[in-house]
């Protein structure tokens with residue numbers, strides 16, 4: 001039988017999962033992202049420096065990542081190296097955004113799949129007293145994710161869609177009043193990470209079969225997180241294929257258009273392989289390969305939250321007071337900006353002509369993870385769902401658990417495809 | 433009172449911003465408002481989520497919040513929000529249906545109010561402002577990219593308390609959008625003294641490098657943003673007019689004209 005899950009809620013954007021189920025086992029799965037704006041097209045003709053603010057509007061939950069990738073693309077184009085202070089401030093902004101997302105994702109999006117938070121939604125395995133403890137923390141998490149955006153806003157002016165990150169560095173000049181606020185915010189967030197870890201271990205204890213569910217294939221890719229400030233590096237650039245480490249080679253990334261009536265997700269591939277990206281991929285690339293599974297994805301997201309909080313706290317000590325650096329000398333040419341972010345590897349590529357954007361291409365983490373079947377090969381999330389046992393086909397919560405473990409974001413995932421650097425004409429979309 | 437928060441073609445940043453609200457906070461408002469449908473936040477998924485959507489509409493007397501622009505191309509096929517009764521429901525169909533019985537309709541964010549970035553040229557998805565899709569309905573417009581969660585929370589609290597909200601001719605609450613950024617900008621003294629910055633990050637008024645504070649209505653200078661500490665001009669960058677009607681169809685980073 002076919003199960004159509006639409007909408008998959010507790011994510012950003014619109015995701016539909018179509019699962020083919022036989023004898024309560026998922027035998028096939030399709031992933032559809034059902035929205036489309038066409039950012040690559042609307043950027044053409046815009047002033048080059050505007051890209052940093054405009055591309056943030058791709059996504060309301062990870063906007064700072066786009067500001068970093070796009071300013072890097074412009075800086076690459078103009079051969080500019082930004083100063084250490086700007087790198088630190090950018091990483092603090094990004095770090096606070098990661099904390100905001102991971103806290104929100106874990107409690108608001110993932111936890112309700114395992115714990116009865118409000119009503120009796122499903123038969124839970126977790127003893128009631130522990131559920132009450134986690135439910136209390138669920139409410140507290142609202143405060144902490146809000147607090148993380150406050151931390152971001154001290155440096156970025158506002159969140160979502162910050163103003164602090166610009167071409168050539170950052171606009172922010174931190175004064176000591178703001179510094180003192182940021183210090184306590186970072187400290188509070190770090191202590192909440194301990195709570196998050198404890199709650200994760202409760203889930204792990206009662207749902208440990210999810211260590212054997214949700215295998216994407218286990219090929220991982222990272223564009224490097226905080227690797228421009230080596231002391232605070234969360235993960236370097238790299239690729240794990242068949243558990244073996246390889247240097248990242250950007251020219252091995254190809255992206256393919258897949259025709260679909262309602263879905264707009266493209267299929268990026270590395271060496272023609274679908275790649276899983278995100279916290280689990282980062283952990284594996286840094287510390288050695290770990291099996292791809294639903295629980296491992298959740299586990300390493302929670303672990304990473306703590307590492308990022310520790311790093312943000314330390315990075316604050318390195319910010320120069322009252323110092324900023326920006327530029328407006330953008331040159332014509334082409335440039336690439338990459339970074340790992342909340343959900344994984346993010347790629348921006350720009351071509352500037354007469355100070356205007358002539359061409360823009362974006363590959364997002366969710367495009368990697370949610371990519372559709374191409375040439376008969378399943379995308380990572382699709383593959384991870386196959387083999388899942390579903391107890392009650394009218395309420396396939398098992399599928400939702402694995403979907404949420406990828407922290408999908410469809411606002412990010414739907415983009416135009418570049419073929420040999422040429423953007424497909426919009427006419428192509430007209431006959432859909 | 434029930435509330436439907438409908439995300440359409442956009443970045444879903446307005447719901448994130450709303451979750452960031454403080455005094456009144458999201459948790460506080462949830463004691464007064466029952467959010468029956470929100471793609472980002474609700475527990476039910478699939479058919480049960482769509483049941484909740486249609487049940488709320490049937491009961492009537494709810495608040496409808498719409499964020500994002502409405503894709504109208506090919507009957508809304510570029511933005512599907514769910515599957516119900518053996519067919520896909522487009523955002524276009526969903527807003528038309530949900531606006532029928534709503535007590536209040538709120539456009540959250542610039543895309544929903546005016547089309548915003550989702551509807552900007554070349555607008556492949558033919559996205560439109562909510563008011564263009566349901567032209568005869570009264571809509572409270574809350575522009576901003578995104579709208580600050582604090583402004584949304586304040587509006588919702590006033591609505592559930594039955595307070596009258598005065599709107600300007602294009603539908604924005606006057607108590608929030610009555611003044612321009614320039615009216616209360618912390619850099620106004622630089623403007624008066626003719627001290628203009630030559631690039632972002634510098635000291636001075638940002639008028640000559642693209643600040644559109646004089647023509648942008650929003651309360652940023654006094655409500656500030658997250659945690660009431662900072663706002664865009666407060667971190668040494670110009671107001672880009674993200675709450676204005678024509679955002680972002682102009683150059684944000686202007687060359688210094690001096």
Ligand code: SF4
Pocket residue numbers: 613614615617618619620621623636637638639643644645646665670671
């Ligand atoms: S920075 Fe902008 S809003 Fe502030 S005084 Fe100058 S022109 Fe007005």
